[in-house]
Amino acid sequence: MQKIFKTVLFVTTLYSMKSNAQTTLPISNAKLKVHPLITDSWSGNPLLKGRYVNLEFQTPPRGFGDVMKWKRMKNPYEEEKKIDKFKLPIADNLTDLKSDSTNGIFWLGHATFIIRMNGVQIITDPVFGKATVVKRMSDLPLPIQEIPPTKVLLMSHDHRDHCDKKSLKLLQKKSTDLQYFSGLNMEELLNGLLKKGTVGQTAGWFQEYEVDSSLGFRLWFLPTRHWAKRGLYDTNKRLWGSFIIQFNSGLTIYFGGDSGYGNHYKKIASLFPRIDYAILGIGAYEPEWFMEENHASPEKAYQAFIDLNATYFIPMHYGTFDLSDEPIGHPEKVLKQIKEREQNTGVIIPVLGANLLQKTQ
Numbered sequence: 001m002q003k004i005f006k007t008v009l010f011v012t013t014l015y016s017m018k019s020n021a022q023t024t025l026p027i028s029n030a031k032l033k034v035h036p037l038i039t040d041s042w043s044g045n046p047l048l049k050g051r052y053v054n055l056e057f058q059t060p061p062r063g064f065g066d067v068m069k070w071k072r073m074k075n076p077y078e079e080e081k082k083i084d085k086f087k088l089p090i091a092d093n094l095t096d097l098k099s100d101s102t103n104g105i106f107w108l109g110h111a112t113f114i115i116r117m118n119g120v121q122i123i124t125d126p127v128f129g130k131a132t133v134v135k136r137m138s139d140l141p142l143p144i145q146e147i148p149p150t151k152v153l154l155m156s157h158d159h160r161d162h163c164d165k166k167s168l169k170l171l172q173k174k175s176t177d178l179q180y181f182s183g184l185n186m187e188e189l190l191n192g193l194l195k196k197g198t199v200g201q202t203a204g205w206f207q208e209y210e211v212d213s214s215l216g217f218r219l220w221f222l223p224t225r226h227w228a229k230r231g232l233y234d235t236n237k238r239l240w241g242s243f244i245i246q247f248n249s250g251l252t253i254y255f256g257g258d259s260g261y262g263n264h265y266k267k268i269a270s271l272f273p274r275i276d277y278a279i280l281g282i283g284a285y286e287p288e289w290f291m292e293e294n295h296a297s298p299e300k301a302y303q304a305f306i307d308l309n310a311t312y313f314i315p316m317h318y319g320t321f322d323l324s325d326e327p328i329g330h331p332e333k334v335l336k337q338i339k340e341r342e343q344n345t346g347v348i349i350p351v352l353g354a355n356l357l358q359k360t361q
Contacts, residue, residue, distance in 0.1 A: 051237060102116065110161060128167040134161065172194060283326070298315070
């Protein structure tokens with residue numbers, strides 16, 4: 001399936017090069033406030049030739065030549081992948097996940113998490129089946145119909161392994177009052193994928209959403225090192241990013257979306273000195289010369305965790321879709337080695353459906 005993914009990437013990259021149409025993209029949401037610590041230094045999201053770019057590495061995504069180079073290269077993990085039998089384990093006890101009154105953080109696979117506090121359920125980047133042509137390699141811990149209704153959807157960016165039409169439709173069969181929060185210029189896409197009349201907000205980096213006080217948390221949209229693309233001619237026309245969720249209790253969760261390593265993590269830590277949980281991707285990173293602009297290796301994700309000064313590190317973005325050269329279980333293997341080497345008990349090796357909220361919270 002990873003060969004199919006390479007081919008799809010090759011074709012979309014080829015076609016995207018044919019369009020240089022200039023569009024005027026919003027650089028912020030005028031209705032939302034910027035974090036007070038950077039109000040004077042931040043004028044809005046940067047643009048390059050009318051498209052969004054990263055905060056630190058302001059270059060377009062890798063092009064046709066780089067994709068061809070990757071396609072021609074021999075995968076050093078090829079033989080290991082042929083015999084790889086890794087499958088993400090599912091928790092034996094799913095009582096907490098099924099209960100609408102139990103606080104918790106639950107991994108459903110890839111970048112999909114249920115975060116539930118005081119009866120308010122949040123879901124991140126929901127994908128319940130395959131990602132377009134890419135086969136799903138892990139099972140959902142339980143049918144989505146058995147998960148309590150969701151009030152809040154956090155959508156980090158437009159890539160199809162994070163933003164899936166079928167999954168959103170399935171989610172809204174039970175979650176009738178769902179509202180979404182995402183990045184700039186995502187409205188048209190999400191309004192087309194979700195039921196007519198679904199309420200949502202989009203923000204630029206460092207902006208705080210207007211969240212109803214009844215939900216019990218504050219929410220900010222923050223930078224990542226990534227890119228956006230869904231069709232042939234829309235490269236970087238929608239903003240990508242990450243989220244800080246700050247509950248009234250003080251508990252703070254960082255959902256990292258998709259990101260390569262960069263200095264944005266230290267910047268985020270300077271704005272949010274308390275981060276209890278950092279949810280960060282550790283997979284789809286080989287070959288690093290190609291992937292490091294968009295995804296972090298386990299080593300670099302661990303460094304991001306340190307930069308964020310977070311208490312706990314929950315890894316994601318591995319074990320579900322075969323998107324790169326390394327075997328799908330390799331990132332977890334490496335992270336376990338890092339945890340042992342660093343003797344860091346804050347590194348959590350997640351089990352699908354288990355409650356990852358530590359007992360002290």
